[in-house]
Amino acid sequence: MSYLSLTSLTKCYGPTTAAEDITLEIEKGEFVSLLGPSGCGKTTTLQMIAGFVEPTRGRILMDGEDITHRKPNERGIGIVFQSYALFPHMTVVENVRFGLEMRGVPTAESRQRVGEVLELVHLNQLKDRYPRELSGGQRQRVALARALVIQPPLLLLDEPLSNLDAKLREDMQIELRNIQQQVGTTTLMVTHDQSEALSLSDRVVVMNQGRVVQVDEPFNAYERPSDAFVSSFVGKTNLLTGLIGKKQGDQTAVRLGDATLELMLDGPRTSNQVQISIRPEKLELTDCASGKLKGRVKTRLFLGNHWLYQVDSSAGELFITQPNLGKRGVAVGDDVGVSWSPGAIRLLEEKVHG
Numbered sequence: 001m002s003y004l005s006l007t008s009l010t011k012c013y014g015p016t017t018a019a020e021d022i023t024l025e026i027e028k029g030e031f032v033s034l035l036g037p038s039g040c041g042k043t044t045t046l047q048m049i050a051g052f053v054e055p056t057r058g059r060i061l062m063d064g065e066d067i068t069h070r071k072p073n074e075r076g077i078g079i080v081f082q083s084y085a086l087f088p089h090m091t092v093v094e095n096v097r098f099g100l101e102m103r104g105v106p107t108a109e110s111r112q113r114v115g116e117v118l119e120l121v122h123l124n125q126l127k128d129r130y131p132r133e134l135s136g137g138q139r140q141r142v143a144l145a146r147a148l149v150i151q152p153p154l155l156l157l158d159e160p161l162s163n164l165d166a167k168l169r170e171d172m173q174i175e176l177r178n179i180q181q182q183v184g185t186t187t188l189m190v191t192h193d194q195s196e197a198l199s200l201s202d203r204v205v206v207m208n209q210g211r212v213v214q215v216d217e218p219f220n221a222y223e224r225p226s227d228a229f230v231s232s233f234v235g236k237t238n239l240l241t242g243l244i245g246k247k248q249g250d251q252t253a254v255r256l257g258d259a260t261l262e263l264m265l266d267g268p269r270t271s272n273q274v275q276i277s278i279r280p281e282k283l284e285l286t287d288c289a290s291g292k293l294k295g296r297v298k299t300r301l302f303l304g305n306h307w308l309y310q311v312d313s314s315a316g317e318l319f320i321t322q323p324n325l326g327k328r329g330v331a332v333g334d335d336v337g338v339s340w341s342p343g344a345i346r347l348l349e350e351k352v353h354g
């Protein structure tokens with residue numbers, strides 16, 4: 001049996017359905033992220049699990065026990081909020097110790113556990129400082145230590161890294177993943193940052209408009225998105241429209257700008273159009289003669305480790321990334337060809353083979 005089990009969890013605020021029919025199984029020790037745009041119901045779902053929001057319908061089981069209507073403090077869940085919510089008048093060590101004092105943990109044990117967790121988050125040197133004397137990343141680690149010290153069976157993280165600058169955020173992502181793996185706490189994180197969800201999680205739960213649209217390992221969510229929404233929310237993509245032509249054997253000709261693709265379409269189609277997703281890094285710039293599509297470079301941005309091109313092509317506007325191999329490559333206004341390998345094409349909603 002899974003460790004955390006959500007069944008048809010729903011929250012309505014009057015006419016607004018904030019979260020609808022959320023059904024999800026999380027295994028012990030797993031790191032799962034709820035990923036979706038602002039307002040899609042991530043926080044509401046987390047708050048129902050934490051016990052701060054009463055579900056309209058549905059059930060929450062933790063380790064086989066029904067906790068749907070239990071008070072937050074009776075669930076024993078560790079929570080780290082976006083705002084950290086540290087006590088400003090307490091030092092680092094006092095902030096971390098507080099939860100153990102509330103639970104009546106004996107002094108000697110409390111001292112040992114606080115020492116261990118401060119070491120885990122590399123804060124031993126700063127243990128006598130006040131929150132105002134710490135950087136954002138250090139405060140974030142205090143909040144994490146404070147949640148971990150109670151040895152929660154479940155850790156809920158609500159946008160825990162969103163207040164940090166890009167570099168610190170990346171460092172903290174690596175640290176958070178290491179700590180979670182070391183401690184093995186079952187963790188559910190809310191984020192709207194797709195790269196954060198992909199890099200940290202064992203599985204991502206992609207949400208849109210209150211509903212779960214895909215639950216998958218990060219690699220699958222990126223490589224095999226279930227629909228156009230997931231395709232463009234999890235990573236960047238080019239969404240193009242192909243026109244279905246003649247079928248010959250297993251293959252169907254699909255017209256994409258001035259290119260013709262031979263694709264295997266599953267089942268009958270209701271329209272003569274197919275939606276195609278191609279990731280920018282899976283497109284290749286070539287010379288005009290050898291490309292599958294013809295186009296002209298409209299914009300070129302240098303992003304350090306890669307170039308980002310915007311190309312007007314016969315199939316529409318394309319975003320293309322190319323690794324920076326130390327050469328300047330093509331320039332704005334150049335006529336180019338655009339190519340790809342067959343595996344780069346993803347037909348949305350209906351499956352493609354080959």
Ligand SMILES: Nc1ncnc2c1ncn2[C@@H]1O[C@H](COP(=O)(O)OP(=O)(O)OP(=O)(O)O)[C@@H](O)[C@H]1O
Pocket residue numbers: 013016017018019036037038039040041042043044045192
């Ligand atoms: N207390 C409330 N009363 C009425 N509507 C609410 C309440 N809380 C949330 N909502 C609505 O429910 C929907 C989902 O909100 P929620 O905070 O869960 O989204 P979210 O995905 O966490 O968004 P964000 O990333 O912006 O925090 C939104 O449309 C929001 O306006």
